[in-house]
Amino acid sequence: MFQREFVWEKEQSAKLIDSILKGFPIGTFIFWKTKEELRSYKEVGNHKLPETPKGDYVQYILDGQQRITSLYAIRKGIRITKDGREIDYRDIFINLDYDSENDEQIVVTEKEDVKRYLSVHRVLTSQVTDLLDEFPSREILKQIEVYKGRLTNYDFASITIKDYPIDVACEVFSRINTGGKALTVFEIMVAKTYDETKGFDLAEKYELLRDGSDNEKECLVAAKFETLPESIIMQCVAAITLRAVRSKDILKIRREIFISNWEPMKAALFMAIDFLRSELRVPVSQLVPYPALLVPITYFFNVTKNKKPTNEQVRMLEQFFYWVGLTERYSSATESKLGEDFNKIDSIIKGVMPNYSSLELVVDPKVIETTQFSAGNAYCKAILCLLAYQQPKSFDTNGMVILDNSNLKIATSRNYHHFFPKNYLGENHKDKEPNLIVNITLIDGYSNKHRIGKKAPSEYIEKFEKDNKELANTLMTHLINDIDGYGVRENDYDRFVQRRAKAIAIALNVKLMSMSYLEAIEAEKGV
Numbered sequence: 001m002f003q004r005e006f007v008w009e010k011e012q013s014a015k016l017i018d019s020i021l022k023g024f025p026i027g028t029f030i031f032w033k034t035k036e037e038l039r040s041y042k043e044v045g046n047h048k049l050p051e052t053p054k055g056d057y058v059q060y061i062l063d064g065q066q067r068i069t070s071l072y073a074i075r076k077g078i079r080i081t082k083d084g085r086e087i088d089y090r091d092i093f094i095n096l097d098y099d100s101e102n103d104e105q106i107v108v109t110e111k112e113d114v115k116r117y118l119s120v121h122r123v124l125t126s127q128v129t130d131l132l133d134e135f136p137s138r139e140i141l142k143q144i145e146v147y148k149g150r151l152t153n154y155d156f157a158s159i160t161i162k163d164y165p166i167d168v169a170c171e172v173f174s175r176i177n178t179g180g181k182a183l184t185v186f187e188i189m190v191a192k193t194y195d196e197t198k199g200f201d202l203a204e205k206y207e208l209l210r211d212g213s214d215n216e217k218e219c220l221v222a223a224k225f226e227t228l229p230e231s232i233i234m235q236c237v238a239a240i241t242l243r244a245v246r247s248k249d250i251l252k253i254r255r256e257i258f259i260s261n262w263e264p265m266k267a268a269l270f271m272a273i274d275f276l277r278s279e280l281r282v283p284v285s286q287l288v289p290y291p292a293l294l295v296p297i298t299y300f301f302n303v304t305k306n307k308k309p310t311n312e313q314v315r316m317l318e319q320f321f322y323w324v325g326l327t328e329r330y331s332s333a334t335e336s337k338l339g340e341d342f343n344k345i346d347s348i349i350k351g352v353m354p355n356y357s358s359l360e361l362v363v364d365p366k367v368i369e370t371t372q373f374s375a376g377n378a379y380c381k382a383i384l385c386l387l388a389y390q391q392p393k394s395f396d397t398n399g400m401v402i403l404d405n406s407n408l409k410i411a412t413s414r415n416y417h418h419f420f421p422k423n424y425l426g427e428n429h430k431d432k433e434p435n436l437i438v439n440i441t442l443i444d445g446y447s448n449k450h451r452i453g454k455k456a457p458s459e460y461i462e463k464f465e466k467d468n469k470e471l472a473n474t475l476m477t478h479l480i481n482d483i484d485g486y487g488v489r490e491n492d493y494d495r496f497v498q499r500r501a502k503a504i505a506i507a508l509n510v511k512l513m514s515m516s517y518l519e520a521i522e523a524e525k526g527v
Contacts, residue, residue, distance in 0.1 A: 006044055006066065006069045006070075006073070006080065007066065008066045008069070008070055010087055010089065010091070010092060010109045011109055012066075012070070013070035013073070013074060013089065013092060014092050014105075014107045014108060014109050015105065015107070016067060016070055016071070017074065017092065017094075017107045017120050017151070018105050018106060018107035020150065020151060020154050021094070021100050021106065021107065021147055021150050021151070022100055022101075023150070025157070026067060026156075027063075027064065027067065027157070028063070028064070028157040028158060028159055029061070029063065029064035029067070029068065029156060029157065029158040029159070030061070030062040030063040030064065030158070030159045030160075030161070030172070030176065031059040031060065031061060031062065031158065031159070031160045031161070032059070032060045032062050032160075032161050032162075032164060032169045032172070033057050033058070033059050033160050033161070033162040033163070034057065034058060034060070034162070034163060034164070034169070035055065035056070035057055035058070035163075036058075036166060036192075037058070037194065037195070037196070038058075038060065038166070038191040038192060038194055039190055039191045039193075039194030039201060039202070039203070040058075040060060040191070040194075044069055044072060044073055044076075044078055044080065047073075047076060047078045059160065060169075062161075062169065062172055062173045062176065063173070063176045070089075073089040074089045074090075074092055074120050074121055074124070075121070075124055075125075076089075077089060077090040077121040077125075089121065090119050090121040090122075091109060091119065092107060092108075092109055092119060092120045092121070093107070093108055093109070093111055093117040093118065093119050093120065094106055094107055094117065094118055094119075094120060094123060094147055095107075095108060095115055095116075095117055096115075096116040096117060096118060096135075096140055096143060096144070097115045097116055100146075100147070107120065116135070116140070118131070118135075118144060120151070123144060123147055123148050123151065124148065124151060124152070128141050128144065128145055131144065166188065166191070166192055166251075167188070167251055170183050170188050170191075184230070184231065185231060185234050185247050185250050185251065186202075186206075186230035186231060186233075186234055188251060189202055189234060189250065189251070189253075189258070190202045190203045192251075192255060192258075193255050193258045193259060195255060195259060198259060200259045200262075205262060206230060206233060209233065209266060210226055210228075211226075218270060220273075220285075223270070223273050223274075223277070224277075224283060224284040224285065224404070224405060225273050225284070225285035225294075226285065226405065227285045227286055227291070227405055228285055228291050228294060229291060232291045232292060232294055232295060233265075233269075234250050235250070235292065235295045235335075235338070236265050236268070236269055236294065236295055236298045236299075237250070237253070237258060237261055237262065237265045238250045238253065239295050239296070239298060239299040239302075239338075239342070240261055240264060240265055240268060240298065240299060240302040240303075241253055241257060241258070241261045243299070243339075243342050244339055245295060245335055245338045245339065246335045246336070246339070247335070264302060265298065265302070267301075267302075267306055268298045268299075268301040268302035268306060269294065269298045271298075271301040271306045272294055272297040272298045272300070272301055273294070275297060275301070275309070275317070276288070276294075276297070276321075279309075279314050279317075279318070280318055280321060280385065280389065281388055281389040281391060282385050282388060282389075283388060283403050284403050284404060284405045284408065285405060286405040286408040287381055287384050287385050287388055287403070287408060288381065288385070289321075289324060289325030289328075289330075289378035289379075289381040289382050289385070290324065290325070290329075290330040290334075290378055292330045292334055292338060293321060293324055293325075293330075295338055296320070296338065296341050296342060296344075296345045297317065297321075297345075299342060299345055300317065300345050300348065300349060303345075303346075303349055304349060310351070312351055313348055313349075313351065315513065316347075316348045316353060316354070316513075317348060318511055319361075319511065319512055319513050320341075320344060320345075320348065320354065321385075322382055322385075322386075322508060322511045322512055323356060323360060323361065323512060324341075324378075325378050325379065325381055325382030325385065326360075326363060326378075326379055326382045326508065326512070327360050328377075328378045328379055329378075330378070331378065358514075361509075361512040361513065361514040362509060362512070362514050363504075363505045363508040363509055363512065364505065365498075365501040365502045365504070365505035366501075368383070368437065368438055368501040368504055368505055369436070369438060369497050369498060369501040370436070371383075371436060371437045371438070372433075372435055372436060372437070373416075373435050373436060373437045373439070373440050375408065375413065375416070379437075380437050382508070383437050383504060383508070384408075384440070384442070386479075386504065386507055386508060386511065387440075387441070387442050387478065387479065388403060388442060390476075390477045390478065390479060391477060392441065392442045392443065392477045392478050393473075393474040393477045393478075394443060394444050394474070395443060395451075395452075395460075395461075395464045395468065395471065395474060395475075396451060396464050396467050396468055397467070397468060398468050398470045398471075398473070398474050401415070401442055401443055401444055402444070403415055403442060414444075414445030415442050415443065415444070415445065416440055416442070417440070417441045417442070417443045417452065418434055418435070418439050418440065418441075419439050419440070419441050419457060419478075419480070419496070420432075420434060420439055420457055420491075420493050420496065421434075421452060421453065421454045421455065422434040422435065422454075423453070423454030424454045424455065424456050424457075425493065427454070428456070428491075429493060432493050432494075436497060438496075438497050438500050438501045438504065439496075439497065441478045441480075442478070451463070451464075456491045457488050457491055457496075458488060458489050458490070458491050461483065461488055461489070471483075475488075479500060479503045479504055479507060480500060480503075481499075481503055481524065482499075485499060486499045486500060487499070502523075502524075503524060506520045506523050506524055507520070
């Protein structure tokens with residue numbers, strides 16, 4: 001039911017037939033008998049399986065799909081094209097020169113010239129009289145009859161569960177197929193929401209949402225938010241449908257309701273992404289502290305009918321965004337916290353400031369000074385979002401730095417540059433910790449690798465100054481507001497860490513609305 005394709009190799013099918021001929025057990029088939037119409041795999045190669053009449057019971061395979069499909073493919077003599085090569089299931093043979101009572105495998109996929117073979121397909125579909133010319137030996141014909149009898153009269157073990165709810169059937173499937181690892185909510189909803197009449201296939205809809213098509217240009221890839229997982233999309237649907245995102249809530253959404261809310265969810269989701277990209281200047285999804293942040297913001301746009309937010313709402317949504325990241329709010333109990341945060345979004349919709357603990361709206365520069373950089377940490381990502389908001393410029397040309405998901409995945413990715421290079425500190429200041437978030441800048445990969453390397457900041461900055469007459473302004477886009485005051489020319493790492501941590505903290509406190517712009521200017525001056 002949940003496996004989309006027939007994935008067994010021909011050799012595995014041959015071993016299955018060999019086990020049947022020898023009378024070995026091949027496991028129990030488990031079926032779920034229900035009148036629910038679910039998404040299921042209905043083709044084997046180019047062979048279409050028969051449709052179940054409307055209103056009749058359907059028996060979905062919970063365990064044994066690969067085995068049953070193998071037997072079906074062999075019986076029908078099906079050809080399947082896989083990875084550019086054709087697999088012919090008529091080419092599985094019984095070696096008639098071997099005794100089935102021996103341990104040796106008698107069913108093979110390759111024939112040897114000196115031995116006698118007959119395909120399993122022909123054993124099942126031919127009469128003995130059809131084989132007289134090919135196998136005149138009475139003993140061989142008797143043997144073929146024995147093999148045919150063993151195949152057609154094999155006692156297959158099966159269990160059928162009838163009229164179980166889908167969540168129970170899914171639990172059965174999970175336990176028997178993945179060693180207790182549960183199916184994802186997305187996998188269950190793919191099966192549950194399938195509607196052939198309406199042409200709704202969630203797996204295909206998600207692929208279209210992510211990758212787009214010739215006719216559908218708006219997609220996550222084009223928006224550079226392709227790293228959003230399937231689970232977040234399910235939560236976005238649930239948010240606008242139920243205002244709740246727990247797994248059990250999602251599974252309760254009826255098929256017709258889910259389908260009717262798919263397009264509204266998409267519209268609100270792309271408004272949320274556009275908001276992050278344009279207003280918060282978060283250019284790619286890899287920088288977002290938590291993918292789950294898209295859920296409450298999608299909810300906001302759905303409730304407001306996708307209208308442009310007011311300036312006041314923009315400030316409050318920005319505050320909410322940074323509050324979630326800097327408090328690492330969704331690091332645990334995400335579903336319940338998302339449920340709570342819809343109340344904050346409702347306040348923002350009304351133009352009312354949400355309630356926060358005052359301590360959670362103030363960033364201490366001393367904390368930033370000692371924070372280790374991790375590309376996957378929400379606190380660090382919030383700071384990276386702040387750096388991206390400055391629209392960082394290239395050190396050598398003053399051109400815009402282009403950020404890309406592929407260059408931001410891990411701490412060693414190309415867009416991350418240690419302003420005081422790690423190798424420089426390792427050779428000259430072994431007691432200093434280079435991998436601090438305060439030492440990270442967002443620059444282009446070429447400058448990072450080829451023009452900076454392990455040079456001292458004073459050395460590479462002096463070279464960049466010759467090419468880029470606006471370098472002082474360039475560095476301000478990295479929250480390095482004073483070349484001399486930040487200890488760059490003296491290669492004073494301690495001073496740099498202290499001054500830049502303070503600049504980052506001030507900018508974050510403005511985002512959290514615990515400090516005004518004027519207060520920030522005064523704070524930066526009063527060093």
